[in-house]
Amino acid sequence: xxxxxxxLILFFLLGWIASGFAVEIMxxxxxxxxxxxxxxxxxxxxxxxxxxxxxxxxxxxALETLQDKAETCVDQSRKQLKVIDERLKSGYASPQxxxxxxxxxxxxxALYTQQFSDCRLFVFRSQxxxxxxxxxxxxxxxxxxxxxxxxxxxxxIESHYPAAENLHPETLFQATGVxxxxxxxxxxxxxxxxxxxxxxxxxxxxxxxxxxxxxTKRNAVSALMITMKGFILPVIILGFLNVALQLIFWGVSPNxxxxxxxxxxxxxxxxxxxxYFLFGKPATHFVVWHLSNATRKAxxxxxxxxxxLIFIGYLCYVLIDxxxxxxxxxxxxxxxxVTLLSVLIIYLCWPLTKLHFTEDSPWYAKALRGVLxxxxxxxxxxxxxxxxxxxxxxxxxxxxxxxxxGLFGLASRILSLILLAIDRNKSYIxxxxxxxxxxxxxxxxxxxxxxxxxxxxxxxxxxxxLLLKIWGVAAVNTDYLENAFMDGFLIGELKxxxxxxxxxxxxxxxxxxxxxxxxxxxxxxxxxxxxxxxxVAVASIINYVSFALALVVACLIAGVNFTGLAIIIGxxxxxxxxxxxxxVNNFISGVILLxxxxxxxxxxxxxxxxxxxxxxxxxxxTQISTLAREDVIVPNSDLVTNQVTNYMFRDKxxxxxxxVGVAYxxxxxxxxxxxxxxxxxxxxxxxxxxxxxxxxxxxxxDSSLIFELWCIISDVxxxxxxxxxxxxxxxxxxxxxxxxxxxxxxxxxxxxxxxPNKDGE
Numbered sequence: 001x002x003x004x005x006x007x008l009i010l011f012f013l014l015g016w017i018a019s020g021f022a023v024e025i026m027x028x029x030x031x032x033x034x035x036x037x038x039x040x041x042x043x044x045x046x047x048x049x050x051x052x053x054x055x056x057x058x059x060x061x062a063l064e065t066l067q068d069k070a071e072t073c074v075d076q077s078r079k080q081l082k083v084i085d086e087r088l089k090s091g092y093a094s095p096q097x098x099x100x101x102x103x104x105x106x107x108x109x110a111l112y113t114q115q116f117s118d119c120r121l122f123v124f125r126s127q128x129x130x131x132x133x134x135x136x137x138x139x140x141x142x143x144x145x146x147x148x149x150x151x152x153x154x155x156x157i158e159s160h161y162p163a164a165e166n167l168h169p170e171t172l173f174q175a176t177g178v179x180x181x182x183x184x185x186x187x188x189x190x191x192x193x194x195x196x197x198x199x200x201x202x203x204x205x206x207x208x209x210x211x212x213x214x215x216t217k218r219n220a221v222s223a224l225m226i227t228m229k230g231f232i233l234p235v236i237i238l239g240f241l242n243v244a245l246q247l248i249f250w251g252v253s254p255n256x257x258x259x260x261x262x263x264x265x266x267x268x269x270x271x272x273x274x275x276y277f278l279f280g281k282p283a284t285h286f287v288v289w290h291l292s293n294a295t296r297k298a299x300x301x302x303x304x305x306x307x308x309l310i311f312i313g314y315l316c317y318v319l320i321d322x323x324x325x326x327x328x329x330x331x332x333x334x335x336x337x338v339t340l341l342s343v344l345i346i347y348l349c350w351p352l353t354k355l356h357f358t359e360d361s362p363w364y365a366k367a368l369r370g371v372l373x374x375x376x377x378x379x380x381x382x383x384x385x386x387x388x389x390x391x392x393x394x395x396x397x398x399x400x401x402x403x404x405x406g407l408f409g410l411a412s413r414i415l416s417l418i419l420l421a422i423d424r425n426k427s428y429i430x431x432x433x434x435x436x437x438x439x440x441x442x443x444x445x446x447x448x449x450x451x452x453x454x455x456x457x458x459x460x461x462x463x464x465x466l467l468l469k470i471w472g473v474a475a476v477n478t479d480y481l482e483n484a485f486m487d488g489f490l491i492g493e494l495k496x497x498x499x500x501x502x503x504x505x506x507x508x509x510x511x512x513x514x515x516x517x518x519x520x521x522x523x524x525x526x527x528x529x530x531x532x533x534x535x536v537a538v539a540s541i542i543n544y545v546s547f548a549l550a551l552v553v554a555c556l557i558a559g560v561n562f563t564g565l566a567i568i569i570g571x572x573x574x575x576x577x578x579x580x581x582x583x584v585n586n587f588i589s590g591v592i593l594l595x596x597x598x599x600x601x602x603x604x605x606x607x608x609x610x611x612x613x614x615x616x617x618x619x620x621x622t623q624i625s626t627l628a629r630e631d632v633i634v635p636n637s638d639l640v641t642n643q644v645t646n647y648m649f650r651d652k653x654x655x656x657x658x659x660v661g662v663a664y665x666x667x668x669x670x671x672x673x674x675x676x677x678x679x680x681x682x683x684x685x686x687x688x689x690x691x692x693x694x695x696x697x698x699x700x701x702d703s704s705l706i707f708e709l710w711c712i713i714s715d716v717x718x719x720x721x722x723x724x725x726x727x728x729x730x731x732x733x734x735x736x737x738x739x740x741x742x743x744x745x746x747x748x749x750x751x752x753x754x755x756p757n758k759d760g761e
Contacts, residue, residue, distance in 0.1 A: 030073035032118040035066050039122070043129055046136075053140045060133050067126045070119045077116035084109045150331055151386040180256050185248045189241060196240030200233045207232065223282030231273035238266040257318050264318075268311045275303050278410075290413075295351050302348040309344055313337050335383055338391055342379040345399050346372050400470045408463045412456070419452055437513065438520025438539075447509040447516075454505050461485070500558050508554035515546020540594055544619055582637070583620065589636035590619040599639065599646055604716055606645035607634055647716040653686070654716035658726045661704030663740040668697065668705065674737055675709045678729045684722050685711040704742030 042059050045051055051059065084105050181189070207228040214222060242262045249259050276282065279300035284293070291299070316333070349372055353365045375398055382391035421429045422445070439445055465481060488497030523539035594617060599605055603614045605624065612626035622639060624632045647654060662671055672695045679685050679693030686692070691712035698706040709730070713722050734741055 030069050030119060032070075032073075032115075032122055035070065035122055038066060039063070039126060039129065046129070046133055053137065056133060056137050056140070060130065060137065063126055063130055063133070067123060067130065070122045070126065073119035074116060074123060077112045077119060080112045081109060081116065084112070149386045149388050150328065151384060178258055181248065181258065188244050188248060192240040192244035193237060196237040197233075199240075200236035203232045203236065204229060218285040220286045223277060223285040226282040226285070227273055227277040227280075230276060231269065234269045235266075235273055238262065238269050242266040260318050261315065264311065264314050268307065271307055272304070275300060275307070279303065295354060298351045299348070302344070302351070306341075306344045306348050309337075309340055313341075331388070334388065338383045338388070338395060339380060341399075342376060342383070342391075342395055345395065345402065346376040349398075349402055397471050401467060404463060404466055404470065408459060411459055415452065415455060415459075419448065422448060436520060437516045438523060439516070447512050450505060451509050454502060458502065495559075497559055504554040504558035507557055508550045511550035511553055512547055515542060515550065518546070519543045538594075540617075540619065541591065582635075586620045586636045589640040590617070590621075592640055593617055593622070593636055594619075598649070599644065603649070604647040606647075607639065608642070610634070652715045652717070653691070654713055654719050656711050656713055656719050656723050656726070658709045658711075658723060658730060659698070659706065660709075660730055660734075661701055661706050661742045662734075663704060663742040666705065666739055668707075670737060671695075671705075671707055671739055672697075674733045674739065675707060675730065678726060678733055679709050679711045682711070682722065682725060682729070684713050684715070684718060686714060701742075703744045 042063055045059065046056075088102065088105055088109075207225045210225050211222065211229065242265075245259045245262045249256055279296050283296060316337075350369075353368045353372070375394075379391055379394050379398070382388075382394060422433055433439075434441065434443075434445075437445065468481070484498070486497075486499045488495050488500070490496075519539040519542040522542060593599065599614050599617065599622070601614050601616055605612070605614060607624065610624060610626060610632050612624040612630075612632065615623040615625045615631070617623075617636075619636075621636055622634050624634055626632060658675075660675075662668075675695045676693055679695075680687060693712075694710045696708045696710065698708050700706070709726065711722070711726070713719060731741070733739075
C-alpha cells in the first residue's frame with residue numbers, strides 16, 4: 001500500500017509539472033532603470049486610451065508584479081541601512097580619522113540610500129498609475145456588463161440552419177487537432193495508455209483486495225478505497241494520456257485542441273470521483289455531512305448534471321469555430337447554455353430548503369425558496385432580454401457563491417471532525433494525542449481550542465473576501481482589505497496587524513505544544529537515575545519555560561515594541577518590584593523546591609501547625625492535604641525559609657513511643673519483659689538491629705513508676721493506629737500479669753493543733 005501511495009503521488013506530481021505550472025524566481029536585485037522604462041511604456045499606452053479591457057488587465061498584472069518587487073527592494077534596503085548604521089555606531093571610528101572600514105560602510109550606505117529612494121519613488125509612481133488603471137477597468141467592466149445585445153425573440157431561427165449544417169462529424173473531428181499528432185508521437189500515446197491501464201488495473205485490484213479484507217470498516221479510508229475502485233481506471237488512464245500530450249506539445253502556442261480536451265476530460269473524471277466520494281455511496285462510510293440519504297443523493301445527482309453541462313459547454317467552445325458561425329447563431333447557443341446553466345444552478349441549490357435547520361424554522365425555507373426563485377427569474381430575464389454579460393456575471397456570482405459556501409461548510413466540517421476525534425476521550429487518536437502531550441482524559445487542550453477558533457475566524461475572513469471578489473467589488477476596496485490584513489491598520493496611535501497576530505497565535509500554540517510533548521516525554525521515560533520526582537520537577541520547569549518562550553516569540557512575531565515596553569517597565573519597576581516581590585519570592589522558591597526536592601508529592605510533613613500530605617508542588621504554592629481531608633495552600637517561600645518537618649524525607653520509618661505508669665512495688669523486670677513482648681509481637685514493628693523495640697525506665701513519678709516503650713515502624717502513616725494497637729495490647733497484658741497501672745493519689749492530713757470553738761465543734 002505504501003508503494004501504491006508513492007506511485008500515485010509521483011503520477012500527480014508529473015501531471016502538475018507537465019500541465020505548465022511554473023514558479024517565477026524573483027531576481028535578487030531590482031533593476032529600477034528597466035522598471036521605470038516599463039512603467040513609462042505602460043503609462044504611454046494607457047494615456048492613449050486605446051487599450052481594451054483584456055489588455056488593461058494584462059498591463060495591471062505586469063505593473064503589480066513590478067510594484068511587488070520594488071516593495072521588496074525597499075524592505076531589503078531599509079534592513080541593510082539599519083545594519084550599516086548599527087555598525088557605524090558600534091565604534092569603528094578612530095582618533096586618527098576615518099578608517100577603511102568606515103569609508104567602506106559609508107560607500108555602502110550611500111549606495112543603499114540611493115537604491116532605497118529609487119525603489120520607493122517607483123512604488124509611489126506605480127501606485128498612482130495603478131489606481132487610475134483600476135478605475136478605468138471598473139468603468140469598462142460596468143459598461144460591458146450593462147451592454148445590451150439582441151433579445152431572444154429577435155433571433156431568427158431560420159438563419160441557423162446553414163450554420164448547423166456546417167457542424168458535421170468530419171468538421172468536429174478536424175477541430176479536435178488529432179491530425180496534428182505525428183506518427184512518431186502516436187507510439188508515445190499508446191505507451192502512456194498501456195502504462196496507465198496497467199497501473200490502474202493494479203490499483204483497482206489492490207483497492208478491491210483491501211475492501212474484501214476490511215468489509216466491516218466504515219471510515220474515510222474505506223470510503224477512499226470504494227472511490228478508487230470505481231474511478232481509478234478512467235482517472236489514471238486519462239491522467240497518463242494528459243501527461244503524454246503535455247509532453248508532446250511542450251512549448252507549442254497556442255495549445256492544440258486535443259491537449260485542451262484531454263485536460264478537460266481528466267479534470268472532469270477527477271471531479272466526478274470527488275463528487276462520488278463526498279456525496280455518493282462512500283459518504284455513508286464516514287460522517288462528512290449532516291445530510292439525510294435522500295438529500296445527499298439529490299446533491300450528488302444534481303452536481304453531476306451541472307458538471308456534465310459545463311463539460312459539454314467547454315467541448316462546444318473548443319470544437320466550434322466561432323469565426324465561421326453567424327453571431328446570431330452563437331447568441332442563440334449561448335442563450336440556451338445560460339438558460340440551462342441557470343436552471344441547473346437553482347436546481348442544485350434547491351435541496352438547501354430541506355436541510356435540518358429549515359425544519360425548526362419554516363420561514364427560513366420559505367425565504368430561501370423565494371430567494372432562489374427570484375434569482376432564477378432574474379438570470380433568465382437578463383439573458384432573454386439581451387443583457388448577456390450581466391446575466392453571465394449574475395450566473396457566475398450565484399454559482400461560485402454556492403461553491404464557496406459549500407467549500408466553507410466542508411472545511412468547517414472537516415475541522416470539527418478532527419477536533420471531535422481529539423476531544424473524544426474513548427477514541428484512539430485522542431488517547432495517543434493526550435498521551436504525547438501528557439494531558440489527562442477529560443481535560444481540555446487549551447492550545448487546540450485557541451487554534452480552532454483562530455482557524456474558524458480565518459475561514460470566515462477568507463470566505464468574505466472571496467465573496468467580495470466574486471460579486472465584482474472594486475479591486476481598490478478588496479486590495480485595501482488585503483493590505484489591511486497583511487500590513488495592518490491604525491487604531492489611534494496603535495498599529496494593528498492581523499496577519500502577524502494570527503501568525504503569533506499559531507507559533508504560540510505550536511511552541512507550547514512542543515514544550516508539552518518534551519515535558520511529557522521527560523516525565524514518562526526513566527531518566528535522571530530513575531528518580532521519578534526529579535523527572536516530574538524537570539517536566540514542570542520545561543512546561544513553564546516553554547510557555548514563557550512561546551509567549552516571548554509570539555510577542556516578537558506580533559510586533560510588540562519591546563523598546564517602549566522596556567521604558568514603561570523601567571518607569572514602573574520600583575512599584576512592580578514592591579508589589580510583586582512576594583510572587584517572585586514564591587516563584588523562585590518553587591523552582592528551588594522542584595530542583596532540590598526537600599519535599600515531594602506524597603510526603604507527610606508538618607508546616608507550622610499544619611500536618612498533612614503533600615499533594616502537589618506548584619511553581620508558586622504547595623497544596624497540602626491534612627489528616628482531616630482539608631486542602632491547605634502554603635506559599636513556597638514558607639517552605640524554603642521556615643522549618644519544615646518531613647516524615648518521609650529519606651524513608652518512611654518512624655519511632656513511636658507508648659508511655660505507661662505502674663504502681664510502686666511492682667516487679668519492674670516483669671514490666672520490662674511484658675512491654676518488650678508487646679512490641680515484638682506487633683507485625684508493623686521492626687525487629688532487626690538497631691531498630692528492635694526498647695523499654696526505658698523514664699522516672700519515678702509522684703504516684704507511679706514511668707516506663708516508655710520505643711518501637712520503630714516501617715510506615716509513618718500508620719503511627720496513630722500502631723500506637724493505639726500497642727496501648728490496647730499493653731493494657732490487656734498488664735491485666736493478665738497482675739501489673740497495676742497506677743493512677744494519681746492524694747493524701748489529706750488533718751493537723752491536731754486546730755482548736756475547737758466554744759460550741760465544741
